[in-house]
Amino acid sequence: MKNKTFQILGLALLLLVVILPSWLIKNDRVIDVDEPRWIIRGANFYYAVTHGEFENTIFEYHPGVTNMWIVSAAMQFYFPEYRGFGQGYFDALKMKFEEFMREQGKEALDVVRISRYIHSGMLAILAVTAFLLLCLLIDTKAAFLSVALAALSPFYLGHSRVMNLEGMLSLFALVSFLGLQVYLNKDRELIYLLVSGVAFGLAQLTKSSSIVVVGLVGLMLFVGLFKRDDRTLAAKIWDAVKTFAIWFTAAAVTYFVLWPGMWVAPGKMLADVYGNAFSYAFQGARLDVTQQLDPESFEVSSSGSGVFQFLQSWAASSTLITLVGLILALYFLLFGKKEDLPVPIKSTLTYLAILGGLFILMFGLAQGRDSQHYVLTSYVAFDIMAGMGWFYLWVTFRKKWVWLNRTYASILFLGLLIGIQIASGLPYAPYYFIYKEPWAAVPATYGYGEGFSEAADYLAQKPNAKEIKAYVYSGMGTFSFYFPGETVVLKRINLINDDFATITDDMRHTDYLVLYPITRVKQPETEKILGELEGVVEPEKVIYINGLEYIQIYRMADIPESVFEALMRKNKQ
Known part of the structure; x- marks a missing residue:
């Protein structure tokens, strides 16, 4: 015995x-598209608990309480002062949390790493x-x-x-x-x-x-x-x-x-x-x-x-x-x-x-x-x-x-x-x-955020990377947590709604465009912008994973005016 x-x-x-x-x-080389929201919800949970505002400890119906306790523990270890600034609660779908962290000399990526x-x-x-x-x-x-x-x-x-x-x-x-x-x-x-x-x-x-x-x-x-x-x-x-x-x-x-x-x-x-x-x-x-x-x-x-x-x-x-x-x-x-x-x-x-x-x-x-x-x-x-x-x-x-x-x-x-x-x-x-078996056409999960860290690393190596503005499809957290410069998110809803006035305006005010063509089958609305670029302008960088094209990076200065005009013809807003 x-x-x-x-x-x-x-x-x-x-x-x-x-x-x-x-x-x-x-453990910090990929952030999936759902994860940034849970990091922000966890920070909000930490703020609510430390302020005794217990009625505010639900941020999603899942409810994800175990996850949020883990992020709270990471916040207590990494940035206990967070609870004392009076900033309140951040929208899990916006960049404000990340901006606040950097203003305080902290990085959201460190919270991710410790939480993991x-x-x-x-x-x-x-x-x-x-x-x-x-x-x-x-x-x-x-x-x-x-x-x-x-x-x-x-x-x-x-x-x-x-x-x-x-x-x-x-x-x-x-x-x-x-x-x-x-x-x-x-x-x-x-x-x-x-x-x-x-x-x-x-x-x-x-x-x-x-x-x-x-x-x-x-x-x-x-x-x-x-x-x-x-x-x-x-x-x-x-x-x-x-x-x-x-x-x-x-x-x-x-x-x-x-x-x-x-x-x-x-x-x-x-x-x-x-x-x-x-x-x-x-x-x-x-x-x-x-x-x-x-x-x-x-x-x-x-x-x-x-x-x-x-x-x-x-x-x-x-x-x-x-x-x-x-x-x-x-x-x-x-x-x-x-x-x-x-x-x-x-x-x-x-x-x-x-x-x-x-x-x-x-x-x-x-x-x-x-x-x-x-x-x-x-x-x-x-x-x-x-x-x-x-x-x-x-x-x-x-x-x-x-x-x-x-x-x-x-x-x-x-x-x-x-x-x-x-x-x-x-x-x-x-x-x-x-991962997929050789006989499978596509993985069961793909286009879930993989590859964005490599795109961020590529742009981060450029001179004055902190001054670069990148316009990134689904880039909140997946890209922005890694990139030292400014990330502007190309929102999927703008493509769905054909809001190309907003899209072209954002393009004109940023330095690089980062697209995610791996999702073009699952999210066909991405074809509206990919189709206008491909064959007209060569991307500065293409990132492949296991032989599949995942990411295209364009320098905005290389995109001709004809592309902007073609996009604006699709505008319905």
């Missing part, structure tokens, strides 16, 4: 050694917790392999390296499931039930979409009613009700204690979070657009195309190790011998498949929520399954060839799989989320 404890602790430390470098190395270190620490704690819980359900080496493959999966790695919500959400959901699975099937210690409930509360504080975990919990408790033991059905029902009550109470207490807004205005907080979530899912927009929840207008996608698209994109952005491992897991789940896969292991595989499937089903049916990272929890669940699949293949081999039972053979096998998983993502570093 003592030796097993030391083995588990040793593997937990080794797990940190294996996964932490991927989260920490060059804290974020990585949180993810490491969650990964180790998931590993320890898995060790109570499956072989310790299988648990180690499964968590390592999940953490090092390029798509998950890319999204968990940035200050988005889904990286933490997926691990909170995983820990919540594993805690309850241990409680129901291995050890009825209260601590596991409380860990599960607290993790779910943290998942809800991160993003309301984790509500699907409630469905999984309900299913697990329902299945428990059919277990063969000496209890009566009434006793089983009472036990299920009591279990759910304790679990939900732990989640609710966590939700209340860690969100200051709940202390003073719980009704407002809950209405904003869940009202907007339902409005977006069933009416296609948030409440400030739809005005109210109208059940008669609720719609979901009935064609199944959304679900298929998520599954297709998942397959395209998962490694061969994951795909083969998942097939193996499903094979052993369906055809494995009982002595190899006892009931707790089979049910763990089954529930992981259901957890991953629920997220895909929810977003596949919801309106207007089609970004692949929304189902990051599915990636984690399927990667855990893949690790289990590979391990039980190894168990089968060891039974057939006795010499494979030697310790070094297992080390080589696990090391090879983990090494291949790491190697799969390295060609895409630091933009791991653009």
Whole structure:
């Protein structure tokens, strides 16, 4: 028993050694298009908490409270004086926060960097917790392999390296499931039930979409009613009700204690979070657009195309190790011998498949929520399954060839799989989320901010870079946090609305134009300006990533008057 404890602790430390470098190395080389808003919201959250204005601690319906606590901690460490200037709250869609920081001699990029270190620490704690819980359900080496493959999966790695919500959400959901699975099937210690409930509360504080975990919990408790033991059905029902009550109470207490807004205005907080979530899912927009929840207008996608698209994109952005491992897991789940896969292991595989499937089903049916990272929890669940699949293949081999039972053979096998998983993502570093299988036409995520740091670095090397004005498409934070000069944002809405009077005026008052042609398919309105430039004027610099044209940089002085005239002919404002 003592030796097993030391083995588990040793593997937990080794797990940190294996996964932490991927989260920490060059952790500031890409800022995605969503991240600057969360940095600003986090700074606003910090200001609200330090001024006791708890009713102002909701800035987005997700609600993203865990993220904002992390940014607040970074602000306290890096710039505690921030709370004392009386500047109030900044609009998360404007440049004022960044301008204010530079006026005080501070850089928003430093806040990002420190926040990501804290974020990585949180993810490491969650990964180790998931590993320890898995060790109570499956072989310790299988648990180690499964968590390592999940953490090092390029798509998950890319999204968990940035200050988005889904990286933490997926691990909170995983820990919540594993805690309850241990409680129901291995050890009825209260601590596991409380860990599960607290993790779910943290998942809800991160993003309301984790509500699907409630469905999984309900299913697990329902299945428990059919277990063969000496209890009566009434006793089983009472036990299920009591279990759910304790679990939900732990989640609710966590939700209340860690969100200051709940202390003073719980009704407002809950209405904003869940009202907007339902409005977006069933009416296609948030409440400030739809005005109210109208059940008669609720719609979901009935064609199944959304679900298929998520599954297709998942397959395209998962490694061969994951795909083969998942097939193996499903094979052993369906055809494995009982002595190899006892009931707790089979049910763990089954529930992981259901957890991953629920997220895909929810977003596949919801309106207007089609970004692949929304189902990051599915990636984690399927990667855990893949690790289990590979391990039980190894168990089968060891039974057939006795010499494979030697310790070094297992080390080589696990090391090879983990090494291949790491190697799969390295060609895409630091933009791991653009990983794709060779047969896929495009990555599941692209045009998400990758490449802008390289554009900023290019212009920053020019003489008097601090005096340069750059006009940048989607440049708030993605470009501006890196660039020492002035960034003027070319707003997508101006292209959509054909406001070329504003666009041409901004062009005439800046020095460089930075465009993002990688988005021309997803955002066809960008063609309105790209089409007038290409073939007429050569960009000073083109940035390629993995052979794809990502960024064009034009010197404004090189753009002929004919381009301005052509753009103005499109003006409708």
